Every structure is written in C-alpha cells, then in structure tokens.
Amino acid sequence: MAATDDTWVNPLRDNRDKRLPRIAGPCSLVIFGVTGDLARKKLMPAVYDLANRGLLPPGFALIGFARRDWSDEDFAGVVHDAVRQHARTPFRESVWDRLAEGIRFVRGTFDNTDSFDALATTLSSLDVERGTGGNHAFYLSIPPSSFPVVLEQLSKSGLAAGESADQWRRVVIEKPFGHDLQSAKELNEVVNRVFPEDRVFRIDHYLxxxxxxxxxxxxxxxxxxxxxxxxxxxxxxxxxxxxxxxxxxxxxxxxxxxxxxxxxxxxxxxxxxxxxxxxxxxxxxxxxxxxxxxxxxxxxxxxxxxxxxxxxxxxxxxxxxxxxxxxxxxxxxxxxxxxxxxxxxxxxxxxxxxxxxxxxxxxxxxxxxxxxxxxxxxxxxxxxxxxxxxxxxxxxxxxxxxxxxxxxxxxxxxxxxxxxxxxxxxxxxxxxxxxxxxxxxxxxxxxxxxxxxxxxxxxxxxxxxxxxxxxxxxxxxxxxxxxxxxxxxxxxxxxxxxxxxxxxxxxxxxxxx
Missing domain, CATH: 3.30.360.10 (Dihydrodipicolinate Reductase; domain 2)
Structure with a gap:
C-alpha cells in the first residue's frame, strides 16, 4: 500500500484501522503509594496484564516510590506476589522476566527533596538503560491531602516537564476530586499549576x-x-x-x-x-x-x-x-x-x-x-x-x-x-x-x-x-x-x-x- 510520500506502509499497521490494538510507545509508570491496596490489587496486576497482552513496549519500566527500606529486588518480589494473586491473565515466566528487568524502587518521603532528586536520577538512568525516552507518567495512588506536596516536589525536581518538546510527562489522580465544589476548584488549581489540563488524567474506573x-x-x-x-x-x-x-x-x-x-x-x-x-x-x-x-x-x-x-x-x-x-x-x-x-x-x-x-x-x-x-x-x-x-x-x-x-x-x-x-x-x-x-x-x-x-x-x-x-x-x-x-x-x-x-x-x- 502506497503512502503519500511513496514509502510502503504495512497495512497491518495502518493507523486508520481502529480495530487493531494500540501499543504504548517508550515510557515508564511511577506509582506513588505502592504499599496500598489499590496498587497491589489493581495497578500492578493491570500492568502485568497489559504486558501479557503485548500492549507495553519492550523497554517499559515500572517504578515504585515509598518510605519502605526496599531494594529493586524487594519491590519486584512485591509486584510478583501481587501479579500472581490478582492478575486477570495467566502467569507466564517469559512475560514476567521481561517486565521485571524494568522494575525499580525509590525509597523516600513526599516532603524530602532528596528523594525526588533520587527519583529523577532513576528515571534518567532508565531513559538510557531501557530507552524510555523521557516519557513518564506519575500515578498518585495517595490521599488527596498529599497531592500538593507531591506535585510541588515533581515541579521543583524538574520531573513535571520533559527536557524536549517530543517528551511527555503526565499525572494520574485517583478520586475523590475534592469534597465539594470549592475544594474541587482549589485542587484543580493546584494540579494545573504543575501539569496543564491536557496532561492530567483523573481516574474514574467505571469509565x-x-x-x-x-x-x-x-x-x-x-x-x-x-x-x-x-x-x-x-x-x-x-x-x-x-x-x-x-x-x-x-x-x-x-x-x-x-x-x-x-x-x-x-x-x-x-x-x-x-x-x-x-x-x-x-x-x-x-x-x-x-x-x-x-x-x-x-x-x-x-x-x-x-x-x-x-x-x-x-x-x-x-x-x-x-x-x-x-x-x-x-x-x-x-x-x-x-x-x-x-x-x-x-x-x-x-x-x-x-x-x-x-x-x-x-x-x-x-x-x-x-x-x-x-x-x-x-x-x-x-x-x-x-x-x-x-x-x-x-x-x-x-x-x-x-x-x-x-x-x-x-x-x-x-x-x-x-x-x-x-x-x-x-x-x-x-x-x-x-x-x-x-x-x-x-x-x-x-x-x-x-x-x-x-x-x-x-x-x-x-x-x-x-x-x-x-x-x-x-x-x-x-x-x-x-x-x-x-x-x-x-x-x-x-x-x-x-x-x-x-x-x-x-x-x-x-x-x-
């Protein structure tokens, strides 16, 4: 099939066929709150299921951020147990081994600037080691009261903005989105000071x-x-x-x-x-x-x-x-x-x-x-x-x-x-x-x-x-x-x-x- 520039395009990869699954490009997912039930029962298993279905890039990376005294291997063990217990798709060693290569853990607290500097260093290393391309999503699986300090730290450490125009940074927010109209407006203002609205993803799992x-x-x-x-x-x-x-x-x-x-x-x-x-x-x-x-x-x-x-x-x-x-x-x-x-x-x-x-x-x-x-x-x-x-x-x-x-x-x-x-x-x-x-x-x-x-x-x-x-x-x-x-x-x-x-x-x- 000929394209407009006279180059050949594989019809199986033609973007116009919406029936074909879309595969994520080079990227990583950082989860704040990895010790919580949501991360263990839903997020980690979902990442594995996506990998098992071939919808994640080969160099995908999963990073956990928490105050636990864990090594990368310790965190990988936590993810492994969560996947074994809660994943929807069958467990396959080959898929797990490939996913585990990109699992990292950063020990820290939300109010510690050094912790976010360490996170920045880890993501920079993954850009080189795994080819994540400077594309990183930050999942705030944490209480809304912690949003402002985490968002501020992401901004101060330079993590909220990519180094070039072709890199993206996105933030994922779990409900509740405030407790009334006034608090929702205040929360939206806090988020949008760091991430423009087109880079904010508010999770409503029913959708x-x-x-x-x-x-x-x-x-x-x-x-x-x-x-x-x-x-x-x-x-x-x-x-x-x-x-x-x-x-x-x-x-x-x-x-x-x-x-x-x-x-x-x-x-x-x-x-x-x-x-x-x-x-x-x-x-x-x-x-x-x-x-x-x-x-x-x-x-x-x-x-x-x-x-x-x-x-x-x-x-x-x-x-x-x-x-x-x-x-x-x-x-x-x-x-x-x-x-x-x-x-x-x-x-x-x-x-x-x-x-x-x-x-x-x-x-x-x-x-x-x-x-x-x-x-x-x-x-x-x-x-x-x-x-x-x-x-x-x-x-x-x-x-x-x-x-x-x-x-x-x-x-x-x-x-x-x-x-x-x-x-x-x-x-x-x-x-x-x-x-x-x-x-x-x-x-x-x-x-x-x-x-x-x-x-x-x-x-x-x-x-x-x-x-x-x-x-x-x-x-x-x-x-x-x-x-x-x-x-x-x-x-x-x-x-x-x-x-x-x-x-x-x-x-x-x-x-x-």
Missing part, C-alpha cells in the same frame, strides 16, 4: 468498564434505539450502584464522606452523562467531553429535597446466611455521625430530549446484592386493545444495561403466554458479554492505564465535568448537613423506607435487580 463504553455503541451504532431514546417514550431512568458489603474496616475513612460523595458525584453522574448526552460529532476526546459537559450543565436536583431525596444508614441484618453488624457497631465509626451509607436523589435534565424525564440515582452499602445497572423504563402504550385481565401481569417495557457483575443488556417487553386464551406478561431478551464473546473483558484499570500511556483522554473527566458534578450535588449535601438524621435500613434489604416513599409519590417504584 474503563467495557459495558460503560458499550453504551456508546448501543446508542449510536443501532438505529433501533435512537428514535425512542427521549422523553416521548421514556418514563424515567434509574441508575443504581449497590454493594452487598458494609464498610469492611474502612469506617474511619468513610465517616464524613458518605455514599453521595463516594459514588454519586463521580461514577453515577458520569453514567448519567453518557446515557443522556447527544450524539458527538466524532469519538475524539474533545467531542465526547463537550457533549458530557452540555448534559451536566443542564442537570439539576429536583425539589423539594424532603420528597425527592433519601439517605440512610444500615443496621444489623442478614446478608444471605451471614449475620451482619450494623454501621454503628463498625469499629472506628462515630456513633453520633449522620454520614450516609445509602443515598438516593432525583435529577432533572433540562434539554429538549429529556425534559420531564426524572433520573433517579441511588447507591448504598449492605444492600440486597452487588449490582450496577442503568435501567431505562418506558412509558406504557397509550392504548391497549386488551381486557384488563389479559394484561394484569404486564409491566412497563425496560432496557437495562448491566455494568456489573453479569455484564450485558436486557430488554423487557410483553409477550403472549402460550395457550388458548390471550394473556400477556413480561419476558426478557438477554445479551451477555460472557456468552457472546470468547475473550474476557479487560479490567478497567488495564484500559485506563494504557490510555494514560497513549495520551488518550476520552475516558477521563476534565476540570469542567468534575466541577459541574459538585455543583449539581452540593445543594443536597448542604441540605443533609443542615439537620435531620439518616434513616435506618436493615443490612441485606434495598434501602430505607424513605427511598421507597420517594418513588411512590410519583407513582413509580425501584427496580429489584
């Missing part, structure tokens, strides 16, 4: 899930759904993230944060934005972000809050056959705290497409089962030429996108029951990722880490998205903080009675996944 990305394919690759994806046909939308476990030893961290800050502000509002946005001109990062920002700009909380929102705290109960202690019995949790473990809110999207359609978002711990889903509930047919007895078992049509754990899509509709009489009831058509595709879905962190190394920001929220999300959520957080108590709900149930009453006021009910 890395295959099923979330499939919403775009479902909507825009199929003429079947687009004509009914609006207020003419949709009655309401329910977005649910339910967990079947409690705080599990994280009570001290969770107290003062709560379900709304922990999940709704980021995960669920991002799911809403992808579900409700208009078709982008293209799937380029800027076009996707533009459409999400438009939706979030048009989204607001429905009022009055006493009727359109609910919060709760779980009490002791049964999770299957296991007895679960209540939140107030969790070690490290303040018994006087009103921090919610369940939150449900009603949102309005004031656009031509969605005017009049409520979006119900809910999340909670110690609920009936672990599930994340987007359920689009359709209006009833304006006329049913059946006797009431024929359709008494018929509910509303629904399109349910299952994000986890049983990834797929379900379409619920009415069908005649076999027999001599006319009787209509609900049936489901089901698509399951596990059954339709032979290859298992990559972990979200695999996709997101690779996108960081490729400089592909489509799946990462930008400043405006973060700040708009807090602008939406702040009023209900202020309302809850002004007084009242979180309503109790039994562990293993589906939330407090106030959440059910919130729906019943509008003649609706929550789905029971």
């Amino acid at each position: 890395g899930k295959e099923t979330v990305q499939n919403i775009l394919a479902l909507r825009f690759a199929n003429q079947l759904f687009d004509p009914i994806w609006n207020s003419h046909y949709v009655d309401h939308v329910q977005i649910t993230m339910a967990e079947d476990i409690g705080l599990a030893g994280r009570a001290g961290y969770y107290d003062g944060i709560g379900a709304a800050r922990d999940v709704i502000q980021n995960h669920l509002l991002q799911l809403l934005a992808i579900t409700a946005m208009e078709e982008p001109v293209s799937f380029s990062p800027s076009e996707l972000q533009t459409e999400k920002i438009k939706v979030l700009s048009a989204t607001k909380l429905a009022e009055p809050f006493a009727e359109t929102a609910a919060r709760g705290q779980y009490t002791s109960g049964w999770q299957g056959s296991q007895k679960v202690e209540g939140l107030k019995e969790e070690e490290g949790f303040d018994t006087e705290s009103n921090t919610e473990t369940y939150a449900a809110i009603t949102l309005e999207v004031d656009t031509r497409r969605w005017g009049g359609v409520p979006f119900y978002l809910r999340t909670g711990k110690s609920l009936g089962r672990r599930v994340t889903e987007i359920a689009m509930i359709f209006k009833r047919a304006p006329h049913l030429p059946f006797d009431a007895t024929m359709t008494e078992e018929l509910g509303q049509n629904a399109l349910v996108i299952r994000v986890q754990p049983d990834e797929g899509v379900t379409l619920r509709f009415g069908s005649k029951v076999p027999g001599s009489s006319m009787q209509v009831r609900d049936v489901s058509m089901d698509f399951s990722y596990g059954q339709a595709f032979t290859e298992s879905s990559p972990e979200a962190y695999e996709r997101l880490i690779l996108d960081v190394l490729l400089g592909e920001p489509s799946l990462f929220p930008v400043n405006a998205e973060v700040e708009l999300s807090w602008k939406i959520l702040d009023p209900i957080l202020d309302y809850w903080a002004s007084g009242g108590e979180a309503d109790p709900y039994q562990a293993g149930s589906w939330g407090p009675d106030s959440a059910n009453e919130m729906m019943e006021r509008t003649g609706r009910e929550w789905r029971r996944p």
Whole structure:
C-alpha cells in the first residue's frame, strides 16, 4: 500500500484501522503509594496484564516510590506476589522476566527533596538503560491531602516537564476530586499549576468498564434505539450502584464522606452523562467531553429535597446466611455521625430530549446484592386493545444495561403466554458479554492505564465535568448537613423506607435487580 510520500506502509499497521490494538510507545509508570491496596490489587496486576497482552513496549519500566527500606529486588518480589494473586491473565515466566528487568524502587518521603532528586536520577538512568525516552507518567495512588506536596516536589525536581518538546510527562489522580465544589476548584488549581489540563488524567474506573463504553455503541451504532431514546417514550431512568458489603474496616475513612460523595458525584453522574448526552460529532476526546459537559450543565436536583431525596444508614441484618453488624457497631465509626451509607436523589435534565424525564440515582452499602445497572423504563402504550385481565401481569417495557457483575443488556417487553386464551406478561431478551464473546473483558484499570500511556483522554473527566458534578450535588449535601438524621435500613434489604416513599409519590417504584 502506497503512502503519500511513496514509502510502503504495512497495512497491518495502518493507523486508520481502529480495530487493531494500540501499543504504548517508550515510557515508564511511577506509582506513588505502592504499599496500598489499590496498587497491589489493581495497578500492578493491570500492568502485568497489559504486558501479557503485548500492549507495553519492550523497554517499559515500572517504578515504585515509598518510605519502605526496599531494594529493586524487594519491590519486584512485591509486584510478583501481587501479579500472581490478582492478575486477570495467566502467569507466564517469559512475560514476567521481561517486565521485571524494568522494575525499580525509590525509597523516600513526599516532603524530602532528596528523594525526588533520587527519583529523577532513576528515571534518567532508565531513559538510557531501557530507552524510555523521557516519557513518564506519575500515578498518585495517595490521599488527596498529599497531592500538593507531591506535585510541588515533581515541579521543583524538574520531573513535571520533559527536557524536549517530543517528551511527555503526565499525572494520574485517583478520586475523590475534592469534597465539594470549592475544594474541587482549589485542587484543580493546584494540579494545573504543575501539569496543564491536557496532561492530567483523573481516574474514574467505571469509565474503563467495557459495558460503560458499550453504551456508546448501543446508542449510536443501532438505529433501533435512537428514535425512542427521549422523553416521548421514556418514563424515567434509574441508575443504581449497590454493594452487598458494609464498610469492611474502612469506617474511619468513610465517616464524613458518605455514599453521595463516594459514588454519586463521580461514577453515577458520569453514567448519567453518557446515557443522556447527544450524539458527538466524532469519538475524539474533545467531542465526547463537550457533549458530557452540555448534559451536566443542564442537570439539576429536583425539589423539594424532603420528597425527592433519601439517605440512610444500615443496621444489623442478614446478608444471605451471614449475620451482619450494623454501621454503628463498625469499629472506628462515630456513633453520633449522620454520614450516609445509602443515598438516593432525583435529577432533572433540562434539554429538549429529556425534559420531564426524572433520573433517579441511588447507591448504598449492605444492600440486597452487588449490582450496577442503568435501567431505562418506558412509558406504557397509550392504548391497549386488551381486557384488563389479559394484561394484569404486564409491566412497563425496560432496557437495562448491566455494568456489573453479569455484564450485558436486557430488554423487557410483553409477550403472549402460550395457550388458548390471550394473556400477556413480561419476558426478557438477554445479551451477555460472557456468552457472546470468547475473550474476557479487560479490567478497567488495564484500559485506563494504557490510555494514560497513549495520551488518550476520552475516558477521563476534565476540570469542567468534575466541577459541574459538585455543583449539581452540593445543594443536597448542604441540605443533609443542615439537620435531620439518616434513616435506618436493615443490612441485606434495598434501602430505607424513605427511598421507597420517594418513588411512590410519583407513582413509580425501584427496580429489584
């Protein structure tokens, strides 16, 4: 195949074929916070899985930064154990040996300038030894309170900027992105003083899930759904993230944060934005972000809050056959705290497409089962030429996108029951990722880490998205903080009675996944 400069281009490497996997160029990944659970359970295994799939360059380097008295070999042993225990793909010695050659460890503390000078020396050596080319990503798997000092040290040591125009430096930030609008703005200012916005990657791991990305394919690759994806046909939308476990030893961290800050502000509002946005001109990062920002700009909380929102705290109960202690019995949790473990809110999207359609978002711990889903509930047919007895078992049509754990899509509709009489009831058509595709879905962190190394920001929220999300959520957080108590709900149930009453006021009910 001839290129414009008359040189021959291998068609298998033609960049125009988007079906081919993209492989990261020369680079390294520096992880701050390598002793934490996230690094051990998600980040290190994801790096190995990428290497195992052939998506990392041969000279890739992984650097850990912590105060532990470890050698490079000690840290390699930690990575090895994490990979053996948590990697998605099979362990192969040849892959591990190649990856281990580029593993380094830098001992230091965040406030020690010498430590960052040592990190700079290590990265310079890797540029020569491994050919990383001066391209380095810094993953801040640390508490947000430590961001300013680490960012300042990266700047002072010269690590935040490459030595030439063809080198890149990027920073990866884990949530929470602040605890309200004001703190989010302050955090964004701190980050952007060191790294320009186009080099900042805010991780929301839900956006890395295959099923979330499939919403775009479902909507825009199929003429079947687009004509009914609006207020003419949709009655309401329910977005649910339910967990079947409690705080599990994280009570001290969770107290003062709560379900709304922990999940709704980021995960669920991002799911809403992808579900409700208009078709982008293209799937380029800027076009996707533009459409999400438009939706979030048009989204607001429905009022009055006493009727359109609910919060709760779980009490002791049964999770299957296991007895679960209540939140107030969790070690490290303040018994006087009103921090919610369940939150449900009603949102309005004031656009031509969605005017009049409520979006119900809910999340909670110690609920009936672990599930994340987007359920689009359709209006009833304006006329049913059946006797009431024929359709008494018929509910509303629904399109349910299952994000986890049983990834797929379900379409619920009415069908005649076999027999001599006319009787209509609900049936489901089901698509399951596990059954339709032979290859298992990559972990979200695999996709997101690779996108960081490729400089592909489509799946990462930008400043405006973060700040708009807090602008939406702040009023209900202020309302809850002004007084009242979180309503109790039994562990293993589906939330407090106030959440059910919130729906019943509008003649609706929550789905029971």
